[in-house]
Amino acid sequence: MKTLKLHIYIIAGLFLLGACKPEIHTPKPSAGSVNFSRYIALGNSLTAGYADGGLYLAGQQVSYPSIIGKQMQSVGGGTFSQPLFNTAQANGSGYLSLTGFNADGTPITTPVTTNLAIRGVLPVPGFGNVTLYTKYTGDINNYGVPGIKLMHITYAPYGNLNGYFERLLPGNAPTNSTTYLDFVMSKPFTFFSNWLGNNDALGYATSGGAGDVLTDKSTFAALYNVLINTLTAKGQKGVVATVPDVTSIPYFNTVTVAAILAGVQKANPSVKALYINALVSGSTYAPRAATTNDLVILTFPTSKIGQPVATPVGNLPYGLTPYTPIDNQYVLDEKEVALTEDYVTFYNTTIKSVAASKGLAVFDAYTFLQNIKQNGLVVNGVSVNSNYISGGLFSLDGVHLTPRGYAIVANEFIKAINDKYSSSIPQVNISDYNGVKFP
């Protein structure tokens, strides 16, 4: 029995041996040729972490710059501070929440209106009402400002016209005169990311080509040069991103002409077409039958279709006759799409050539999102695509991303940086980030 005891000791010892874990040797994360000690992010709503039609704490916490900033900490990156809403006002501007589905499978969204960070509303003569938010006074690394265009970065009164920018500034509207670019440059930094430019095209597109204009090409090129020259004046390195194809987002591909028409025909088979007020050329618009190349926006109230509209020839159903076309603001028609694409292509050529001249890394968001729209993407066993809600990439507003989408974008930025600067910032685990939340 003595030997038996010995055997038990041996087996116990072998179990201890079993406690050692296998490890895979990975190269130590390296900063390559870059100093990441103070990274700042410039951009618009996508950069701020805007999602579900609003800016709120949970979205800010998964903004792609915050993910990148955290990953940079293993290669010498410093603290990455964001202008977060405080927890008592965590719902920020308010946002949409998915609360259920109708019998036909369409989603029901409900605005979240509690715990907001709204400070007041300031009427600005000649401009309109500006919603003001609770001020943020701490350190800032993420300068993402929802709504900002490249066109605005040197515009001194902008701090009085955009409540998201106003909340970052020390002064109160309407007394602000610090430009966005000066504000960003007020504190030294070593590395930047820049994803400005989307709104210069998106503002026009999401208003159906009616409520906004495309930023003039030469203005865009001039300002982009100013921006990058300023950001790199002290030899700072950075990464820039191209402007996504605005028509690749679910905002324009969910409520389709075919779907609306099918709905109408179910009730009234004699209806042959929807009518829209479409661009002819310049600023001339004329009614015509809609085709599948005309993009209806996500927020179009489809219940308007068929409602009687008073016309000189009597009451006619909305959207179903050339006399009562769907309003311009709801449709980005074929020619408007082409116009937008032409501008976006120009913007992106500018972005890439300026970046190349300064040796900056480029994340080609245009190509990346275009590719997902066409082919989808599978990451870690999760399939994502550009479909509204089910795609997992775009949030409930159909324009901005879900946490999963922002994490995917963060990894693309990281890959672009690593490729350019021989650094090895570790990528983030996309499986930790969710798509749309379901009730």
Added chain:
Amino acid sequence: MRKILLLVLTIAPLLAYSQGFQVNLEGQKQIGMGHTGTGIVQDGASVFFNPGAVAMLSENYIQGGISPLLFKSVFNPAGTSIQNHTSNKVATPFHAYAVWGPKSSFWKLGVGVYTPFGGLTDWGNTWQGKYVLESLNLKAIYIQPTLSVKLADWMSIGGGFVYNRGSVDLTRAIPLANSNGDVGQARLKGSGKGYGWNAGVYFKTEAGITIGITHRSQVNTTIPAGDAIFTVPASLQSSFPQPNTFRSTIPLPATNSIGFGFYPGSKWILALDVNLVNWDSYKTLSFDYKTNTAVLQDTKSARNYQQAYSLRGGAQYKANDKLALRFGGGYASTAVLDGYVTPEAPDANRVYGTLGLGYTVAKHLDIDISFEYEHLMQRTQTNFESRLSGTFKTDVYIPGISLAYHW
């Protein structure tokens, strides 16, 4: 001592896990000698290793043992410094054999209960690949009644019928989050059965070398109606109807073996085995759900395994009447092609080494212990289907013990 023996035999089925998909832990003496046993005769484990050799046993046997197994995998996602480890779960492949025949008769009857296939991997619910797999517990318990006949002093044959009781318990996360941000989960759990056979022939040559040749057949194991349990946000539950069942068939592959025994002196046995495993039968892993919806479709995942081989060598040195020392080792090629490696069985080419010790503690009673270390080569992969990309590496530690009563 008989009591202890019975204890082992009754506990074993309760601890009936198994591991590594193909689990080569079918006898402690054979494990000690690098898993050789096709071309030599040691004990009742011949029921598994070579039914043809059973009639050559000079005694009757009743024996049982277990090999608690620690399967330690790590996954390093591409482009990160993250190390995802499988949790420390101990699988317990077991084996039990009984062999009986009249003294000096030309025939022997045997029965074996063993676990030739299985897998126990638990990656947890927070790792990179959770939407591919959280955990898998796959078990196959073969029960094999056997008849072996000595045709001449130098040749015997034998064969057995195999009944397999298989079970699977698989969980994976579903990428649909509820309002708290908790993601869904799929759990597929069920058991089924399959049938096959095991046959072999054994020769003693004039040169003093013994040779064994065996074929263990493919065993198609079908789970006809396992539970398909889906936990998803309430608003989506109608797309994942409950209760639901699934049907799945796994072709547990055939194995062809040839083994040789050499006897350089009375104290030594040297053994060499070559196995060819027909893993190429495993083309797809399918789950056929009883109730389908637009979202919940049947799944068919390509596996496209290839034939795999293993080379095994081992030796036993009989230090004295009571004590035997054993050692061995081998190499096994992977069945899984590049692009098809999954976290279910992060397979790769593997090498292993074994040590063993046998001691006769009382008249008729042997105690055998063994230890095996197995190393699966580091393998960097991007799976074709899931796009899960990174590096797997696995170490396996297997101590084992058995008791054999013979008369």
